[in-house]
Amino acid sequence: RSPRLPARELSAPARLYHKKVVDHYENPRNVGSLDKTSKNVGTGLVGAPACGDVMKLQIQVDEKGKIVDARFKTFGCGSAIASSSLATEWVKGKTVEEALTIKNTDIAKELCLPPVKLHCSKSLFLAEEKTQLSP
């Protein structure tokens, strides 16, 4: 009814998502599930819907203790999704002990997460721990 300005090209201000977070969010790696009944698969589930963050991390381990496959599912914000996606990429090919050395601060640094989003990567770390304990 009234003349509208054409939709402006939104340039992301520095405060918004880093390219890497957006990339992992739009093209997440390793979304899905592994067969949880299999003996080689460990499953960790952390967080609570009430907190707005729930992460499920699954890893498939061969006889030598090396992680051959990993899958994740996340209920959470863009940073949480990106953190989980990145973590599954990183753990593949590592042994379980090596994977445990990955710190949430490493993930936060790689994705350039602002301080307020640190907890998103933290819960990831917890999920990892739980996954190790299962098989």
Add this chain to the structure above:
Amino acid sequence: MDVQATTPLDPRVLDAMLPYLINYYGNPHSRTHAYGWESEAAMERARQQVASLIGADPREIIFTSGATESNNIAIKGVARFYRSRKKHLITTQTEHKCVLDSCRSLEAEGFQVTYLPVQKSGIIDLKELEAAIQPDTSLVSVMTVNNEIGVKQPIAEIGQICSSRKVYFHTDAAQAVGKIPLNVNDMKIDLMSISGHKIYGPKGVGAIYIRRRPRVRVEALQSGGGQERGMRSGTVPTPLVVGLGAACEVAQQEMEYDHKRISKLAERLIQNIMKSLPDVVMNGDPEHHYPGCINLSFAYVEGESLLMALKDVALSSGSACTSASLEPSYVLRAIGTDEDLAHSSIRFGIGRFTTEEEVDYTVEKCIQHVKRLREMSPLWEMVQDGIDLKSIKWTQH
């Protein structure tokens, strides 16, 4: 689609304002020359336009810098004026932050405030209001339309109760003025806050309506040259108030048509989303509701991740991640929304200039991305497997 946050200027408002930004730049309080006289005339014209939208007398309209200032004046001004005899105020848990914060600062001054809870519908219980009124209550403040969930409070009934108990009634009508019919006499309203930039007017201006018959006394917050009947000193910004006046006049003309059109678009949005997606909840009473403010919770999907997906649509969420703290919206909490659904809520705003194409685009993207995010959600997976999420012992972190 975030019109509750702010609205664009209606071109007719801009037209009305331009002369006062260019040639007619006089101070409306200058008594001695034509620059002042013409600015004053414009200011008084605007005052009449605002007054006629709400059924008030122009002498009852005071211009302010916005609804936040108006709320401050209403609450602190009334409370402080009557402080020798009355020390109690009543408000609700779903008010705008400026109202709640004003009350909090009054509590620090020694006043006592009752924050009424709301029902699941978002509407207050009138019996609870009646029970809460004490002999030393000076003011009841209840907003007309809620800015997060669009719920309409029973203003006329509240006005009736307050008038019969001789308590002043203030309403923050920022989201309601010019959108639904309001009359301060029929509804027995004593004070009302109005915001310019919610009704296609300029930012930085608003007004407060203060009843003259019977007179409501208010202690001024801002000291100075005594402008606006001593209630709000400071040069009145002529271009801005002209804009506010024009916005009110336009709103009065367009109210009926806008409401019909917005209702249809809202209906379209809600129906199309709900028929394509299961487990979507609308927050707030569907009947006593302003159609242009729709708050939906998409179960098993987190709000901020959905906003990120809908990146070419301007929306807002009641999710924690989008506010500075990790707490979800206090309004959603007050209506008893489950915490996980509170994290999953999105507010859709439909206004005078929202088009059908925009609504359809938003609906399509929303459906597409909710489906995608549910595929990525462990909660959705568990529900599909038949697990009752409420039975799980979640770990905190």
